[in-house]
Amino acid sequence: MTSLDGKVAIITGGARGQGRAHALTLAAAGARIVVCDVAAPIKNVQYALATPGDLEETIQLVKEAGGEIAGMQADVRSSADMKAVADLAVSQFGRIDILLANAGIHDHCESTIEIEDDAWQTMLDVNLTGAWKACKAVVPVMIEGGRGGSIVITSSVDGLGASPSWGHYGAAKHGLQGLKDTLAFELADHNIRVNTVNPTGVNSPMAEGLSKVLPHVVRKWKHNDRTNLLDVMMLEPQDISDAVLWLVSDGAKYVTGIDLPIDAGYLTKH
Ligand SMILES: NC(=O)c1ccc[n+]([C@@H]2O[C@H](COP(=O)([O-])OP(=O)(O)OC[C@H]3O[C@@H](n4cnc5c(N)ncnc54)[C@H](O)[C@@H]3O)[C@@H](O)[C@H]2O)c1
Numbered sequence: 001m002t003s004l005d006g007k008v009a010i011i012t013g014g015a016r017g018q019g020r021a022h023a024l025t026l027a028a029a030g031a032r033i034v035v036c037d038v039a040a041p042i043k044n045v046q047y048a049l050a051t052p053g054d055l056e057e058t059i060q061l062v063k064e065a066g067g068e069i070a071g072m073q074a075d076v077r078s079s080a081d082m083k084a085v086a087d088l089a090v091s092q093f094g095r096i097d098i099l100l101a102n103a104g105i106h107d108h109c110e111s112t113i114e115i116e117d118d119a120w121q122t123m124l125d126v127n128l129t130g131a132w133k134a135c136k137a138v139v140p141v142m143i144e145g146g147r148g149g150s151i152v153i154t155s156s157v158d159g160l161g162a163s164p165s166w167g168h169y170g171a172a173k174h175g176l177q178g179l180k181d182t183l184a185f186e187l188a189d190h191n192i193r194v195n196t197v198n199p200t201g202v203n204s205p206m207a208e209g210l211s212k213v214l215p216h217v218v219r220k221w222k223h224n225d226r227t228n229l230l231d232v233m234m235l236e237p238q239d240i241s242d243a244v245l246w247l248v249s250d251g252a253k254y255v256t257g258i259d260l261p262i263d264a265g266y267l268t269k270h
Helices: 017-028 052-064 079-093 117-145 167-190 205-213 215-223 237-248
Strands: 008-012 032-037 069-073 098-101 149-154 192-199 259-262
Touching: 008 017, 008 079, 008 117, 017 032, 017 052, 017 098, 017 237, 032 052, 032 079, 052 069, 069 079, 079 117, 098 117, 098 237, 117 149, 117 167, 117 192, 149 167, 149 237, 167 192, 192 237, 205 215, 237 259
Parallel strands: 008 032, 008 098, 032 069, 098 149, 149 192, 192 259
Antiparallel strands: none
16 A cells, blocks of 8 residues: 655645546545645636636545645646745645646647647646746755655646647647656756656546537547547546556655656557
8 A cells, every 4th residue: 555644745736637536546645735726717728627616625525535635726827826835835734745737728729830829828838837837836845855755747648649639738748748857857866756647538627628618629539540549538537646646656766757658558559
């Protein structure tokens, strides 16, 4: 049984979906959790993002399961917000050992060169720069703690392969691979490990929201056979949480700088 007793984990985008599953999974392993989420609409995002009620539900679910958790609304696009989240972790629990840079948005385009400037920028601001800002706020606290740490950045199969229909999403996720490699290199001397998880399609409110506002995209996927090698259309958030739990545990204490596809063979097939 993996133990994270005594550890403190920050999770961005934790109001629902994979972030909520990560909160419940790490809390069950003994970690104290600090969860944050924008919990508000963002311009250029066509499906509904989380609400303050979703954020509160994650907090209540962790508490009901016997876990310790604090949470706040925070936007990964804001360095001040990310600093406030790191400060909350230190004031509530005294340390930070784990960062899950999970917050993200999705979008669709017929052609990458036709993406509006504003939509491109929003994607990069949230999915790439947001992860960097979360790291920027948390890493000094980890270094100061002197106990090492583990950062898991949620990328995607689209961070490792081609992503027709969402070039801005793919560009941001590929950027996360470079961010991960660089941070793994720079932080190794502090025993801070940095890795990405690279999921295939996950059955989360993001996927559900996209399929409602852009049903033709889902049809196109199926038509193009953009499916997995194993016989599963969508993974569940818990499938990603299980991999994250391993990556942040002592079982992975010598694992840094890797991409971990949880992709049912998607990348092998494509
Ligand atoms: N669902 C999929 O098919 C899939 C596949 C591969 C990777 N991913 C990635 O997994 C991560 C989690 O996504 P999910 O599937 O749980 O989707 P989700 O939409 O259910 O959860 C993402 C959360 O991030 C929050 N968020 C968005 N912008 C934010 C911001 N600026 N600041 C703070 N929080 C913000 C949202 O409110 C939401 O609660 C994302 O990075 C996503 O790109 C998803």
